[in-house]
Every structure is written in structure tokens, then in C-alpha cells.
Amino acid sequence: MIKAILIFNNHGKPRLIRFYQYFAEDMQQQIIRETFHLVSKRDDNVCNFLEGGSLIGGSDYKLIYRHYATLYFVFCVDSSESELGILDLIQVFVETLDKCFENVCELDLIFHMDKVHYILQEVVMGGMVLETNMNEIVAQVEVQNRMEKSELCNQN
Amino acid sequence: MSPSVPLQEMIRAIRSARTQCEERGVIQRECAAIRAQFRQADNGGRSHNLAKLLYVHMLGYPAHFGQMECVRMIASPRYSEKRVGYLGAMMLLDEKQDASLLITNSIKNDLSNSNQYIQSLALCTLACMGSAEMCRDLAPEIDRLLRASNSYIKKKAALCAVHIVRKVHDLGELFTKAALNSSCCEYYFQFISYCFWFSFTVPDLVQIMKGLVISGYSPDHDVAGISDPFLQVRILRLLRILGRNNEAASDAMNDLLAQVATNTDSTKTVGNAVLYETVLTVLDIKSESGLRVLAVNILGRFLLNNDRNIRYIAMTSLQKIVGTDHNAVQRHRGTIVDCLKDQDASVKRRALELSLALVSASNIRSMMKELLSFLSSCPPELRSQTASGIFNAAERYAPSQRWHIDTILHVLTTAGGDVRDETVPNLIQLITNTSELHCYTVHKLYRALLSDISQQPLVQVACWCIGEYGDLLLTGECQETEPVQVTEDYVLDVLETVLQSHMSSPSTRGFALTATMKLSTRIRSIVSIYGSCIDVELQQRAVEYNALFKKYDHMRAAVLERMPVIEKNSQGHTNGETIKESQTVKVKPGEPQQPANQVQDLLDLLGGLEPTPITPGLTFTYTHNELQKQETGRDF
DSSP, X not given: OEEEEEEEETTOOEEEEEEXXXXXXXXXXXXXXXXXXXXXXXXXXXXXXXXXXXXXXXTTOEEEEEEETTEEEEEEEOTTSOHHHHHHHHHHHHHHHHHHHTSOOHHHHHHTHHHHHHHHHHHEETTEEXXXXXXXXXXXXXXXXXXXXXXXXXXX | OGGGHHHHHHHHHHHHOOSXXXXXXXXXXXXXXXXXXXXXXXXXXXXXXXXXXXXXXXXXXXXXXXXXXXXXXXXXXXXXXXXXXXXXXXXXXXXXXXXXXXXXXXXXXXXXXXXXXXXXHHHHHHHHHOOHHXXXXXXHHHHHHHTOSOHHHHHHHHHHHHHHHHHOXXXXXXXXXXXXXXXXXXXXXXXXXXXXXXXXXXXXXXXXXXXXXXXXOOTTTEXXXXXXXXXXHHXXXXXXXXXXXXXXXXXXXXXXXHHHHHHSOXXXXXXXXXXXXXXXXXXXXXXXXXXXXXXXXXXXXXXXXXXXXXXHHHHHHHHHHTTTSHHHHHTTHHHHHHHTTOSOHHHHHHHHXXXXXXXXXXXXXXXXXXXXXXXXXXXXXXXXXXXXXXXXXXXXXXXXXXXXXXXHHHHHHHHGGGSOTTHHHXXXXXXXXXXXXXXXXXXXXXXXXXXXXOOHHHHHHHHHHHHHHHHHHHHOOOSSSOXXXXXXXXXXXXXXHHHHOTTOOHHXXXXXXXXXXXXXXXXXXXXXXXXXXXXXHHHHHHHHHHXXXXXTHHHXXXXXXXXXXXOOOSSOOOSSOOHHHHHHOOOOTTOOOOXXXXXXXXXXXXXXXXXXXXXXXXXXXXXXXXXXHHHHHOOO
């Protein structure tokens, strides 16, 4: 099960946070800070799996992360998830974002935080992987965006 | 992009704030505006406000006042508002809040909505934050949706069902009937694992899996040449759960697993993921031994892979089987020990755990060399684990006592600050048990103490040993290590340094103090040995010193004080009847007990003799009537 998905930049500012288990607000911020602290110390050519992170809960949990340009994508998972599978999933998610936003960059994530959440909802649901086919995800997201837009047009 | 424009303006305003204080000010103003707007009746910009609030929440500011707004927006008929409302519910509400119960009804209505996307919103929210009561209420709805024909909804309903079963275990049976009826939807697999009577579906799964591996290049599901790896991985995982303690099921899967293991292309990451899953399954079920060997060989291949990720997961898996398939893992010992030198901290940690598990009686010496060199260069967070691992291994497999003591001493000098507290008593017990090595041990410890007194456990053990076996140190002979010129002074100096150093903890000081006291009796026992020596001179001195310990203990301190500076005198002053002395001394015979300050004068009386250290060379007694006699009788 995926416990949390965090996206933050090279300075630790959160760009998207999603917890699939309840944590109080200050706990969430603390987890973000601790995760950033652990992940930012890592070299670029070491492996993408990290242990340690005592706040997010115990020895069963690992941090699987990928660093793209200015952003860190961190998935906090437990031992029931395959590490290599999650790495692939991060790649799929980023490619999906790329398709939805056309050459996605950090600013897109900043200014369209809600859209990123909707895309993420199609990939991971309730802490479990829902869909891994990029085209399928993009198609569903497009339909939903169109629905919203048409509703607004009707309203106006 | 019109719905988000106000959100973007706010984000721009927040980002343009140059200091933390300015940012807080901007956010507080925005929150106040949002709160005011929430209080108003229905207005067009509700979704924008909630979106803004969620952004602020992500930055870490309080946003609980938006909870009721979420509830209201979920109930709204408009899709855009529902969307933001559900997102807000997932971020701001959780099962502990009372407001979460209020949305149960809305979710129920939305689950029966004709629009599949509204249904999916409801399912998503329920899967994320549904409490046990909500799950119980809505389980029948989810069951209905599982039987729906729409695959999009079926998938989501299946995952939602997993969440429900996790929260309320009894509802598992409700869903399994729906699961059995449908075919080839991989997401049922997860919650099937909660129900235990599925061995008859193993052949079905094997069939599906075979289809994926052998036939079929399906472009939709293909990733880098391997057909639908995610499904393969899922099926393998389910096979693992089903075959875990089940002989029959394991037999049915053996062929398939062998086929997957040999046919999957391992040059790409995707192939490696499938192979990894296969290996885990083989190791977990009751597979035949040939298959297990194949699995361990695959892991061995992974260990040699250039990609650090692959090496990491290989070591994680080997860790799980090192208890049962010890010999198979031993074959890869060389590679694992090499990984200790890798730069990556995660890989190092895994390699350390695996190396400690692989230590055995036959390879203890070489492994210990590697582990000790690792200890000197390892990152600080791994130090105490390494040290305790080394101790355990040394205890179990030490080839000789001396090697054992050497190893422990090496660890104490390298990482003394990171060992556990019980190491010191354990080591002391070990030393007491090896009586033939006392001399060697005390010499080594003394040398270590001379070089470095900052490592507390080492200092404690060294002080203890010097206290117990200080006599061996002084005799200076030891076959196994070069003798070192040690006199009592040096030993006492070292102990005194330990006592006075600010680096010593109170318990270390305790050790040093006890050692010092013990030395005094050891020295005394040396002295008493000479009480029966053939040489009369030595004998006399020994007996007199012993008397000093016994009867005149109160005077011992003063008597054994350092000699005062000796003044050069033109005449010989062997008699002691010099001008200086006759002035200071008023010796009254018949006063056997002299208080300490007058003993000082005694010293002066006798002090006109050549200065020597407090070792045999100067004899004087305390029977005062003999005092003068002794002086005059002595001729230096």
C-alpha cells in the first residue's frame, strides 16, 4: 500500500502532497520536512530506495523516489508493494503529466495543483495502484475536463 | 482555464511575497476573504475558494474551517463543484471528524448517479477516507457496482472494496461472490487474498498467466516488449499468497514459474520487475528444490547488475532466505562483501545485514577482516549495528581466545563510543576466563590507554585490567607481545590522567579509582613477597614496608611523600646532625605516636641524604629510640 505521495522541489517547498492515511496537519508538514532532509542528501547515482524516516511509521516503510530536474517525486510505500513496480509507476505518472500539460515544468504543478490531483486520482486510489496505462489515464482526464468546461459554458 | 484563474492569482501573490512574514500576511488575508465568502449564501465562485483553501492547506496553514464547505459542495448538482468538494473531503476530512458522516448520504446518491465520472469521484473518496461505519452502510452499493458492465467503474469499485475489507474484515465474503463471477479483472486479486478458500482458482490464474507469457503481443498492454507486466506482477503476487502454505497449489504453479523465470528478458527494467516477482513467489511457496536454486541464481545475477536498484532488491530478497537456503546464498558471499564498499548508504546497509548473516565458522577470519575495515569507514548511523554484529559473530565463531580479545579490542579502539553498555561487563568476563592471556591483554590495553583515553568503554576495561593484573604489567615480561618499560609511576600517571580528564564519564572515573586502590594492594603483595627474600637488605626493606601498611598506615602518606629538595652541603652530611636539622628537630623520645605535622620534621631530620625515588634505597624506621642510632649507623 502506498502511504503517501509527496512532490517537492530542490528547496523542500511542497508542490503536491497526498496522504492515504490520516496524519494531523503539523505531522504532515513534519513528514515533508524530514523526507526532504533525507532525500536531498542523496547523490544522483545511488539507488532510489531509502529507509529510515521514522515519522511516517516504522520499519516496514520505504521511500522510493525519483529526481527530475528541480522536483523530487517521493512515494512512501510498505513492503507489499514491489519497489521496481513503484519506480515504473513514478515514470508513468510523470509521462502522463507531460502529456496533459504539454512539456510539464514545475510552474505547471504550482499553478494547477488541483489538476495534478485529479490526474493522480486516476493513477492511485486509496493507496493502491489503479491504472498504469498512460493513454487510458489521459483519455479519462480529458473527458472529465471537457465535462467541467461544458458545464461552465452552459452556466455562462 | 477559467475555473482556476482566481486560484492562480492567489498563488502568484503568495509567491511574490519575499519573506515568510509577508507570505503569512497574504495568506491570512486570503483566508479571511475565503471565510467571509463561505458564510455568504450560494455564489458562483465557491469552487475557486475551496481550491484556494486547499492550496493554502498544502503549504501548511490551518484550513479546518473549510470542512463544512466541502460537505455542501459535495451535495451540489454541478460537476465542477462536486469535484473540488470531493478533493477537499479527501484532504481535509478524515474518519475522526464528525463532518465525514455527513457526506455518507451524498456519496450514496452519487454512487447511483448516471454519470460514471460522478460515480468514480464518490468511489475514490470512499476508498481514501471511508470510516468503518460508512463502509458498512455503503457496502451493498459497492457490491452492485462490482457487477456493472463498465470496466472503468468496475476497477474503481474493486479497489474501493479492498479498502472496505481492510476496514471491516467481515465484509470480505460479500464481495467474493462478485469477484468469482467476473473474469480477468486483475484488481479483484488484492481482496481475494483476504479470503482463504481459493485454491481451485489457481489453475485459472495459471492459464491466464501462460497466455500472457507465451502468446500474444497486445499493443495496448505492452511495455517494452513484455506483455502487460503489471498484470503479470499482480498474478504472480496472488500466486504467492495462494501457494504460501498450500502444497497442492504450489505444485500446480511450478511449471509456470520455471517458464516465466527462463523466458523473461532481463535486459530491461520491466523484465527485471517480473523476474523479481517470480523469484519472490518461488521462495515463498513450497516449491521444489530445482526451482529454488534457479531463483537464487537469478538473484545472484541481479547482484552483479550495474544498476544499484537491482542490487539493492537482490540483497533484500537474499536477506529473507538466508536463514533457510544458507548454502545457496554463501556462494555469492564475495559479491555481497564487495557491496560493503559501495558509496550508496542504502546498499551498504543491506550488504552489512547480509554479511552478518553469512558469517560462519569457516569464513570467520576473512569476514571479520572485511567487517573491521568496514567499521573504520562506515557511516555513523551504521556503526553501532556493525559493532554489535561483530561482537555476536566473534562470540559464536571465534577460532581462538586471543583472536577474540584482539577483535574486541580493535572494535573498541575504532568505534568505542558506539558499542552497547553490556559490552564492558561481557569483555571483562571474557578476560577473566582466559587466565593465560592476562599478561598479553593487560599489555595491549595499557598501550591502547597510552595512545587514547577518549573511548569510554575501552578506558573502563583498561582501568579494570590494570587494577587486576597490574603486577603482570610491572614484571615486564610477556611472550606474546614486546615488553614495555613500565614502572608504577607510569601506571599511576595513566590512571591519574584518566581520573582528571574531562572526557571521562563518572563511571569511567569509578573504574580508574578502583584500579588505583587495587594497585596499592598489588604493590603491597609484591612487597610482601620480598619479605622472605634471601637478600637481607631486600628482606628488611620489604618487612618494614609491610609494617608501614599494617601498623603505621596513618603515617604512610607522609612517609611516602616526595623527597624535598636536597641542598648541597660542603661537609658530608651523612650523620644528619647538620645545622639545619638540629634547628628544626625537637624529637622527644617516648612519644611513639606523632601527629602528622611533626612527622614532617622527622623527614627533615632524615632528609639530608641523597634524593632517591620512593623505592628501596632509603630505609628508616619509626622506633624513635632507635632513630638516632639508625642515622648515625648509616653511611651513604
